[in-house]
Amino acid sequence: MRRKFSDVSALSEREPGVFGAEAAPEWSIGGKPNGGYLLAMIGDAATRASDHPHILAASAHYLRSPDPGPVTVTAEVMRSGRTVSQVRGRLSAGEKTCVEALFTLGRLPEEESPYWADGLPRVSVPPIDECVPLVNAVPDKYRPAIMSQVDIRLDPETAGYTDRKPSGRGELRGWLSLPGDEPFTLPALLYAVDSFPPATLDIATTGWVPTLELTAYVRAVPAPGPLRVVHRAQLISGQLVDEDCYVWDSKDRLVAQSTQLAGIRLG
Amino acid sequence: MRRKFSDVSALSEREPGVFGAEAAPEWSIGGKPNGGYLLAMIGDAATRASDHPHILAASAHYLRSPDPGPVTVTAEVMRSGRTVSQVRGRLSAGEKTCVEALFTLGRLPEEESPYWADGLPRVSVPPIDECVPLVNAVPDKYRPAIMSQVDIRLDPETAGYTDRKPSGRGELRGWLSLPGDEPFTLPALLYAVDSFPPATLDIATTGWVPTLELTAYVRAVPAPGPLRVVHRAQLISGQLVDEDCYVWDSKDRLVAQSTQLAGIRLG
Numbered sequence: 001m002r003r004k005f006s007d008v009s010a011l012s013e014r015e016p017g018v019f020g021a022e023a024a025p026e027w028s029i030g031g032k033p034n035g036g037y038l039l040a041m042i043g044d045a046a047t048r049a050s051d052h053p054h055i056l057a058a059s060a061h062y063l064r065s066p067d068p069g070p071v072t073v074t075a076e077v078m079r080s081g082r083t084v085s086q087v088r089g090r091l092s093a094g095e096k097t098c099v100e101a102l103f104t105l106g107r108l109p110e111e112e113s114p115y116w117a118d119g120l121p122r123v124s125v126p127p128i129d130e131c132v133p134l135v136n137a138v139p140d141k142y143r144p145a146i147m148s149q150v151d152i153r154l155d156p157e158t159a160g161y162t163d164r165k166p167s168g169r170g171e172l173r174g175w176l177s178l179p180g181d182e183p184f185t186l187p188a189l190l191y192a193v194d195s196f197p198p199a200t201l202d203i204a205t206t207g208w209v210p211t212l213e214l215t216a217y218v219r220a221v222p223a224p225g226p227l228r229v230v231h232r233a234q235l236i237s238g239q240l241v242d243e244d245c246y247v248w249d250s251k252d253r254l255v256a257q258s259t260q261l262a263g264i265r266l267g
Numbered sequence: 268m269r270r271k272f273s274d275v276s277a278l279s280e281r282e283p284g285v286f287g288a289e290a291a292p293e294w295s296i297g298g299k300p301n302g303g304y305l306l307a308m309i310g311d312a313a314t315r316a317s318d319h320p321h322i323l324a325a326s327a328h329y330l331r332s333p334d335p336g337p338v339t340v341t342a343e344v345m346r347s348g349r350t351v352s353q354v355r356g357r358l359s360a361g362e363k364t365c366v367e368a369l370f371t372l373g374r375l376p377e378e379e380s381p382y383w384a385d386g387l388p389r390v391s392v393p394p395i396d397e398c399v400p401l402v403n404a405v406p407d408k409y410r411p412a413i414m415s416q417v418d419i420r421l422d423p424e425t426a427g428y429t430d431r432k433p434s435g436r437g438e439l440r441g442w443l444s445l446p447g448d449e450p451f452t453l454p455a456l457l458y459a460v461d462s463f464p465p466a467t468l469d470i471a472t473t474g475w476v477p478t479l480e481l482t483a484y485v486r487a488v489p490a491p492g493p494l495r496v497v498h499r500a501q502l503i504s505g506q507l508v509d510e511d512c513y514v515w516d517s518k519d520r521l522v523a524q525s526t527q528l529a530g531i532r533l534g
Binding site: 056057059061063064078079083084086088097100101102103104108109112114115116117118119120168169170171203212213215217219220232233234235236237238239240242254257259261263266 | 326330480533
């Protein structure tokens with residue numbers, strides 16, 4: 001059964017800035033809740049605590065993975081200024097901090113063309129119906145639970161790894177939709193930037209690639225519809241890899257971008 | 268007079284995890300200490316507090332600029348694990364938090380070739396003696412104090428902005444040395460990724476481009492010698508710009524990379 005993002009990320013306020021939530025077993029990979037999904041819940045709490053409506057920047061350090069089940073999410077305003085505010089956020093399970101995060105919030109412009117966008121990567125993604133549904137490409141027994149929840153379609157050029165033929169480019173491109181085509185909120189974009197499989201699968205097959213740090217910038221409020229995602233690795237060295245991710249909405253605006261550092265059993 | 272980085276970033280421990288320091292007026296831009304320089308001091312404190320020797324990831328949110336003068340730097344270990352630890356750091360002036368930062372520390376490998384580096388940008392920088400010393404290119408009255416301290420040489424192809432001829436590419440390339448050619452420590456790399464002028468100067472002249480968030484990953488312990496730096500803008504939208512920065516050492520290894528989100532009076 002597919003569970004909506006607004007359902008699995010719902011917060012219930014216990015006291016100002018302290019929320020109860022449930023990390024859904026369906027939104028996990030090998031029994032560990034997806035890191036972007038956890039950050040989205042903290043981002044929602046940070047937004048509720050702030051005088052500003054929009055997450056501009058979120059930086060998360062991952063201390064340990066919670067088991068699926070009850071978690072506590074807290075948000076504490078450090079400074080509330082005229083144009084931006086800064087909020088400290090945390091997700092914990094029992095007494096243990098699992099994710100510690102910092103946020104800068106502000107106000108994104110309404111519909112507006114970027115002043116300059118020439119520095120963004122130039123990549124094209126084929127139309128969604130020419131892309132490969134990941135849920136079909138990965139056999140049942142290898143498919144993480146979350147892949148049966150969200151709808152990821154891969155550019156066939158970057159889907160080779162599902163057939164043990166990685167291209168070696170370290171890049172996955174495709175489309176992302178939430179269950180029931182629910183529109184992406186700003187906190188949901190924090191999930192979007194961590195939604196794709198490790199880009200390193202397009203280089204070599206490894207076990208778990210646990211995120212140590214993830215930073216995301218939100219650049220625009222997304223229009224409804226699926227998001228176009230480009231996720232790519234830059235450097236694997238000393239059993240660490242950095243991956244960046246770019247996310248465009250249906251109006252072809254960059255709505256979010258991220259970088260993450262993760263552990264990997266290579267190099 | 269040039270003041271060494273180890274001098275202007277020196278910490279004196281007041282109690283465990285609490286350090287006194289001095290933000291040097293010489294290391295400022297328009298009277299505001301450089302943001303990477305401040306982060307370097309917090310990174311030093313985080314390293315002293317941690318059981319692990321190397322900063323792997325640092326994420327800073329900038330709340331307000333301290334004036335040059337006395338500051339307090341604190342570091343608090345959140346978790347100390349087998350392979351990594353996480354530390355919360357802060358720089359404050361009086362009662363006010365100026366920079367709040369999170370760190371993940373671990374152990375970088377000794378001399379090692381990367382397992383895979385094909386995702387890094389392919390850019391070349393001319394030899395250092397073919398590059399333009401920034402201190403000569405910018406007239407005295409426009410030159411920030413810090414530019415008389417550190418030695419930045421720009422690839423002539425990207426130095427056009429100093430003569431009011433930006434290329435429009437939004438990219439600055441060149442070399443960085445500390446005063447007295449002091450070797451770069453890992454905390455000093457957190458300065459290096461924020462040492463170049465705004466990459467947006469290669470697009471349009473603006474006033475101050477204040478950093479809201481900066482995330483840096485350290486990828487290797489640098490060899491002695493000047494660092495090669497590539498600093499570039501990706502997207503200017505809604506009066507915000509993201510800039511990334513890549514730093515290589517004299518052995519041509521990527522030693523640090525960063526992304527930052529900054530305010531800008533454009534778009």
